[in-house]
Amino acid sequence: MSDAATLRLPWTVAPEPAGSPDAAALLREYYTEVADRYFALHEGRGSTPAEIDEGLAEYPSADLTPPHGVLLVARHGGAVAGCAGVRLLDARTAELKQMFVRAARRGRGGADALLTATERAAVRLGAERMRLDTRLDLVEAVALYRRHGFVEIDPYHEDPYAEIFFEKRLAGGAG
Numbered sequence: 001m002s003d004a005a006t007l008r009l010p011w012t013v014a015p016e017p018a019g020s021p022d023a024a025a026l027l028r029e030y031y032t033e034v035a036d037r038y039f040a041l042h043e044g045r046g047s048t049p050a051e052i053d054e055g056l057a058e059y060p061s062a063d064l065t066p067p068h069g070v071l072l073v074a075r076h077g078g079a080v081a082g083c084a085g086v087r088l089l090d091a092r093t094a095e096l097k098q099m100f101v102r103a104a105r106r107g108r109g110g111a112d113a114l115l116t117a118t119e120r121a122a123v124r125l126g127a128e129r130m131r132l133d134t135r136l137d138l139v140e141a142v143a144l145y146r147r148h149g150f151v152e153i154d155p156y157h158e159d160p161y162a163e164i165f166f167e168k169r170l171a172g173g174a175g
Contacts, residue, residue, distance in 0.1 A: 009077030011110055013117035016073040018061040018085075023071055026083040030100035031055045034138070038161070041137050061098065063087050070121050074101070074114050081105040084114045086121045089131065089156075094122035094170075096132035099141065111144050123172045130170055133162035 069087035082101035150166035
């Protein structure tokens with residue numbers, strides 16, 4: 001398929017259980033990519049499978065389930081292409097987690113589609129704002145969040161890998 005035809009393929013985003021085969025594969029790819037980038041930057045190496053297993057255990061996705069969360073899976077032309085999770089921190093605050101688009105599908109609107117879908121999901125959960133954290137070396141993510149109207153805030157939790165924090169008021173939110 002030509003690049004022009006691939007760009008025209010539709011994006012769909014729908015909830016999926018975090019334990020489904022597609023979701024589990026995406027979450028593992030997400031953790032592998034962010035770990036590889038971290039270890040390359042700080043230790044000059046890639047991650048090991050054991051480190052990925054540890055990361056998946058340390059940052060589980062089990063809370064990305066109704067009624068207080070959701071995992072969304074994006075498909076591009078029907079092919080599994082990305083994921084993002086939303087969970088409630090409190091009755092009016094949602095948190096974005098595990099935002100990821102497979103490298104081969106990047107630059108085709110998937111991150112925008114996922115982020116828009118997460119905002120809608122957060123509003124359905126009752127949130128009036130969404131927060132997130134990320135690392136400064138994930139420059140594409142930082143640019144995406146800023147482009148979507150997220151503003152930098154003070155840290156709202158402690159995590160050794162969280163370097164920058166964002167928040168956005170949600171359209172249609174309760175307040």
